[in-house]
Amino acid sequence: MPYFDAASSAPLHPVARQALLAALDEGWADPARLYREGRRARLLLDAAREAAAETVGCRPDELVFTPSGTRALHDGIAGALAGRRRAGRHLIVSAVEHSAVLHAAATHEAGGGTVTEVGVDRAGRVAPDAYVTALREAPEPTALACLQSANHEVGTVQPVAETAEVCAEAGVPLLVDAAQSLGWGPVDGNWSLMTASAHKWGGPSGVGLLVVRKGVRFSPQGPADERESGRSPGFENLPAVVAAAASLRAVRAGADAEAERLRGLVDRIRARVPELVPDVEVVGDPERRLPHLVTFSCLYVDGETLLHELDRAEFSVSSGSSCTSSTLTPSHVLRAMGVLSEGNIRVSLPLGTPAAEVDRFLELLPGVVREVRGRLGAPEPARPAAREPAAETAVETAGPELVVDSLGKRCPIPVIELAKVIGEVPVGGVVTVLSDDEAARLDIPAWCAMRDQEYEGERPAERGVAYRVRRRT
Amino acid sequence: MPYFDAASSAPLHPVARQALLAALDEGWADPARLYREGRRARLLLDAAREAAAETVGCRPDELVFTPSGTRALHDGIAGALAGRRRAGRHLIVSAVEHSAVLHAAATHEAGGGTVTEVGVDRAGRVAPDAYVTALREAPEPTALACLQSANHEVGTVQPVAETAEVCAEAGVPLLVDAAQSLGWGPVDGNWSLMTASAHKWGGPSGVGLLVVRKGVRFSPQGPADERESGRSPGFENLPAVVAAAASLRAVRAGADAEAERLRGLVDRIRARVPELVPDVEVVGDPERRLPHLVTFSCLYVDGETLLHELDRAEFSVSSGSSCTSSTLTPSHVLRAMGVLSEGNIRVSLPLGTPAAEVDRFLELLPGVVREVRGRLGAPEPARPAAREPAAETAVETAGPELVVDSLGKRCPIPVIELAKVIGEVPVGGVVTVLSDDEAARLDIPAWCAMRDQEYEGERPAERGVAYRVRRRT
Incomplete structure (x- = not known):
């Protein structure tokens, strides 16, 4: 039963499972307490923080654990904006950020701040120059800029280091949402804040990371709480935190080899799908992309039916088509790219995906698409139809x-x-x-x-x- | 190694562990997805919600899972206040609420709202009449009142049903923080919102509950997110949620019998400590109290040293003494009660605590206190000293x-x-x-x-x- 939706949530890594089990026995007490169970919990928490910081490439005291990547983004953006409120209230985001960033931006705007959404090219990539323009043309001084390390829907890798440079020159901190890429490697460049989500790399759910570099002004919002340096309220989810840190390290140890292998499989999908299925658009940057993720859209197909048929054939994928969203609008990422959204399929391969599964997917897909198109009375492939319109079309x-x-x-x-x-x-x-x-x-x-x-x-x-x-x- | 600090965090219940393990394998996918792994996760989430709602005594669509009890309180209070902003901006809390409530109140006040802190008697209990007065004398119409079901430091049970009645008559919703009591039984009365924390009843960390009764105006604050009815952003911590619901049910099944047994052990502590240790004040309501929790303070003793010595003797307890807090101020609960804070010890027995451990604690305690007092040069017990002051005292x-x-x-x-x-x-x-x-x-x-x-x-x-x-x- 091939699961091809790692970008939504990766199956739990064996090391995560093992660490979680061990920490369930050792790490249930309050790490703020002075007795032995508390001290033991504190040791586990400190060790997890050090391991995570080392893998991220930051100091342990720059990193806090949050309950999710979403909360890391919400709290991180709010804290960074508040920390620089005196500097200005302008926020820059790319148009293809995760919805958690865009929702945080909407909240900022509703609260009186200003927001610039930087567009992307047809590959879903921002130009660092666009951030220069956004900084220059901002209606007021910019407090914060946000850019994902790689896009979650089409896999395009963003020019984070260059954008961080541009922002640093303007004295503006850059927050990088590294949810999709942190398992593959550290985020390069002179960024100021970083967030991530453990269940994306094979860690457990319930753990996000928020990194705030020393010297970055940060003022946590919401009610005070002394845990996690005052940056993430609530009792620490310690067993999950331990599992998150251990699995990040484990995933990273094999990341380069696995990236190369999965890149090969994704290359195969990118090359073969347009050959096997007529009227397909493969979207996202063909080179500067995540190794395990590919997205394509099929003309004349209903994404929901396609998903359903693939599920019946035991392939789990996701889609940015409007019919698969609760709002009946296509994915904001595809919209920002200006690419086809119908019949959209995202394939994101988990670690260890066998090549045979990809081959079987490529065998199955053409028939599935053909069948759905037939049902919908789609025109013949790749030739504008020159025949009578169907009876029901006015x-x-x-x-x-x-x-x-x-x-x-x-x-x-x-x-x-x-x-x-x-x-x-x-x-x-x-x-x-x-x-x-x-x-x-x-x-x-x-x-x-x-x-x-x-x-x-x-x-x-x-x-x-x-x-x-x-x-x- | 007796652990007597269940009120901070209870050891993981075996049912929680078992459910967590099962859900790690079945529940790692995104419950919002349509493929089989997603549907399976959704089934687990729905079942957990139904089980939790049944145990709480509410409808499943009234209950959402949050990342912690603290986040449930922060988000619940903010949402309830915002939902009734047009009615007024006055908030009533008791002086002995959990710090998460008091911090949320401080945030509300900093944002322009008004707050009344209702006092307690020497037993730590609020009078429902005090809420009547607070409602009547409010500087503006009241949006929300908060009251814990039972106090986390001294175990006093609060008159929640009566207070809810009083609030309902005034058309004001009452939010009940049931963190300390939910494992023992449902919260009685006509309350409007309820919060709890799984790791307090033996569930895993990383899960809180927020219940908002139908008809209660509620407007979630912060960036939008579609998960958990828009009331708790972020990817669901599904395995932990499943474990939380299963363990709540399991704990409740044996709650009555275990409450009676632990009440007997706590009665023994309440009776014997003042006999065995001179100059001790047992605090908290002697009758209307949690079954497993007792708090007392010892004159002329430094709480930190006492904790340390008990830890050396392998007993883990907590303390509200100033020397054990990072702020060097005594617990706000003891302050509100106006009782002694020095040498403060809270004993909260986990489920299944053997009577022999309590007996051993009672055997050890007098010697430990005597030893600490001796080291500090404390006066002879129970008689005002009528001898020369110590040389170092000016x-x-x-x-x-x-x-x-x-x-x-x-x-x-x-x-x-x-x-x-x-x-x-x-x-x-x-x-x-x-x-x-x-x-x-x-x-x-x-x-x-x-x-x-x-x-x-x-x-x-x-x-x-x-x-x-x-x-x-």
Whole structure:
């Protein structure tokens, strides 16, 4: 039963399990107490902090354990912003950060702060220059900048060291969300704050890391608490902390070799999927990327059904398609990249994934996609359909323009209907798609780019939005 | 090696350990995901929520899991206050709440809210009438009231049901911190919010509970997050949550019988300690109390040394004495009660404590106290010393008044010096103790009450504070 969603949560590493068991017996007491059970707990906590700090590459007193990566981000961003409140209230984040960062930014904005969201290219990568611009054009002095070490949905590695340099020159601390990369290696460069999450590297749930470099102004928010240097309230989750530190060290010991091996498997997926499945877009930076993660989107496929069919075939993957999110909007990462979101699949391989599982996935995938497309009445692969529109599609001819009414229809139907009628208009003619599905905003332009048609933009319609596409080929 | 500090953290219950192990294998995936590992995690989470809700006596959708009892209190108080911001910004807490509540209250006050701290009697118990008064005399409409189910330091059970009634009549929600009592039984009465902490009942660390009754206005603060109904951000600590729910149920199944047994052991301590050790004050309500917890204070003893000596004798207890706190102030609970803080010992028995361990503690304690007192040059027990002051004590005779300069000396020295010289002045004469030790403020009046001397109050001195005591016997 291949589990290909390590980026959501990695299976527990054997070393984590072993350390957790040992610490359950030794580490249940309050490390703040003076008696032997407390002292023993304190020793375990101190040793875990030292081990984690060494692996991270910081001083032990710069690192605290939090209850999760999300809490590390929330508390870290709030503390850094408050610590520099006198300097300014401007926050810079990239558009492809984890939602915990974007939610913290929204809270900051709601509280009167200002936020700049730095865009990314089609590979999901920020340009360090964009941070220079954001710093220069900030509406007020910048208190903090945030950048992930690598993107959690498409695997693109960000230019953290260069961005940290740019920020340092401006005297602005950079917080790096290293959740996806810390198991693979330390975060390079002159960053000021760092966060991570243990269950992403094979540690237990219930443990995040927050590192605040000496000299960085930091003012913890919320009610005071003396634990974890006052930076993370609540009784320490000690057995899990011990397991987190031990497993990080263990994972790192084999990281280079395993990265190379998984990179090979991911290369295979990146190369083979477009060969095996027509109308696929592999997204994310092809070179500067996490070793174990690849994301692609399949035209004319409904992501939820695809996930379901893969699950039936015993492959567990995740998706950034709108139909798989509770809000029915596509992933903010894919939106920021401006790439196709329909039929989106993220494969993230856990440590030790056998090559045979990847091969089986590649064997299965084409049939699964074909089957889902067939069910949805998708057009023939890779050729704009030049046949009659399907009976249920309302097509109106208005001079040289066709209007497709896809109102009330969900991704991928609007794109399928567009693809079916584009052959109806002459080259130079226009198809307008009426849609009230959020995914259409992303997927219609993405389809045009993939199909070499001309996307002319959107305008509000009486109901929904009208998307104009001019036939070019 | 008897561990008598269950109120800090209970040893892990065997059922918790077993459930945790099982859930490590089954529950590491993201319960928000649609594939089988995610669905399995979701089933475990749902089952844990149902089990916990049933034991608590609430609906499953009223209960969320938090990373700790402290976070449950911080987030619960903030959410309840924000949910009723339009009603008012007044918060009522008792003076003997857990520091997490008092810190949340301080944060509320710093943010412009108002707080009333309701006092307690010498047994540490609040009067429901005091909440009536606090509600009536509030500077603005009250948004929330907080009351613990039972005190964590002295074991006194609070009149929660009556207080909830009083609050309900005023239309004010009552938040009950049930951290110390939830293992023993559900919280009675018409409360609105409830919090608890798993490691207090033998569950793992890393899990708290926050219950918000349907109909209670609640507005989570901080950055948004979709997990746990938006009330507790961050990836669920699922194995620990499963262990918490299972162990709560297991602990409850045997709670009545074990409560009766431990109550017998605690009764023995309550009765025997004052017989075996002179100059001891047993504090906390003798009847309305937790079954497993007893606290007493020993005159003329330094709490830290006492703890250390008991630890050497292999007994692990905690203390509210100033010398055992990082701030060098006595426990706020003992202060609010106005009882002696020096030589303070809290004994809280874990489930299954053998009677023989309690007997051994009672055998050992008198010798340990005697030895520490001897080392500190404490006066003879239970008789005000009528002999020469020790050479190192500076005594000045000023008419009918003696001044003892205890500046720079820490608890219990100021009280020892007072006790040594009280016989120097005639009945009706006055001893003034100069002290800059925070504990003196509590312990000098407490000594007067225990010794039937008249405490005349304090006034600022050139250095420190002058405490006046008039000899009565």
